[in-house]
Amino acid sequence: MDVNAAVAAAAAIAGVLTGVIAMLAFRWSERDQKRPTRTSLHTDAVLPPGVDTVLSVLRSSAVVLDEADAVVKASSAAYALGLVRGGKLAVEPMLQMARDTRRDGEIRQVELDLPRRGTGRGEALAVSARVAPLGSRLVLLLVEDLTEARRIEAVRRDFVANVSHELKTPVGALSLLSEAVMDASDEPDAVQRFAGRMQIEATRLTNLVQELIDLSRVQNDDPLEDAEPVRVDELVAEAVDRCRHQAGTKQITMATAIQDPPGAVRAGLHVWGNRGQLAAALGNLVENAVNYSPAHTRVGISARRISAPGGELIELAVTDQGIGISDKDKERIFERFYRVDPARSRATGGTGLGLAIVKHVVASHGGEVSVWSAEGQGSTFTVRLPEAGVARDRAARHPGLDDASGTADQSPYASLPSPEVLP
Secondary structure (H helix, E strand, C coil): CHHHHHHHHHHHHHHHHHHHHHHHHHHHHHHHHHCCCHHHCCCHHHCCCCHHHHHHHCCCEEEEECCCCEEEEECHHHHHCCCEECCEECCHHHHHHHHHHHHHCCCEEEEEEEECCCCCCCCEEEEEEEEEEECCCEEEEEEEECHHHHHHHHHHHHHHHHHHHHHHHHHHHHHHHHHHHHHCCCCHHHHHHHHHHHHHHHHHHHHHHHHHHHHHHHHHCCCCCCCEEEEHHHHHHHHHHHCHHHHHHCCCEEEEEECCCCCCCCCCCEEEECHHHHHHHHHHHHHHHHHCCCCCCEEEEEEEEEEECCEEEEEEEEEECCCCCCHHHHCCCCCCCCCCCHHHHHHHCCCCCHHHHHHHHHHHCCCEEEEEEECCCEEEEEEEEEEHHHHHHHHHHCCCCCCCCCCHHHHHHCCCCCCCCCC
């Protein structure tokens, strides 16, 4: 009996000790689960719940750092910008901001110019960096690429400066000429001469203001909001009529060639869009061809249907026999206020806005404009637009797809050959 009692007592003590050990082990395990380990800092497990999902949908480049400045999480955009290399934040000013924020918990923001990787030309990448604490141990860095915004702002400043300069020239000339007329009030011949110059400057000023209005209108209006089928032959006829007087003065022959669709009974070619904008764009191309062509030459306007991977296209080409455009100028002729020959542009009343309007109108209609030119051989400006049915169906399926910056629908057309220069 004494032996049995001793065995029972030992078993009881063993059971109590086992229970105590199990309880301690449970508490230690529970405490370890609440305390993150250093070995898991480079996995998504250390991020607070939901943060990983939020970071994945942010447009900004995102980087999460731990207390040792190691990268816990980084978006693909952060790697693309070169912010993260070898598991470390590679931009020293941002790293210092992260350390300061970790120390005092304050949110910090700064704009920086970073070297652009791989260019070798010292181009700067403008970014805005914002650092904030993420929980008690992590720091979140959000970086926004401001390069494009700064470029647009620079374009806007240049545009305002150019407009001011272009307006100042005719306005100043009108002021001086009016004073000359007053001083020459007793000389009829001088008054007539100065009045003629005033008319020229007034016409130049009117043209500039009108093209500014046109550019503003095509930028602000949605051409497909009031779209309709537009006959191509009517657009061509309107463009020719618009330039008939200038062409006649220089004895320039204007020839048109419009291809009817196979099997159609004079149905004609159609594009889908805003008639006024399309007429202005084609009119600008024809007017440029006439203004920059020598006397006794020929300007051709052709229209035809062509096939492309994205569907049928209507191709309009305006060809002249002028002096042509150099390769370096071809890259910039669609910029606002850019002139190949400023002196000649002023003589012809050119404002430098016509081709900018053409490019914007064509892009907003889901098309593209290109130029072929050789110095001494003339130029051909080619516009390709989706045919009326194709463009209408696409607009119905994808409303708001097209914009002034171009669309994905343009890319299949880029490889199409340009038309040959008319003889």
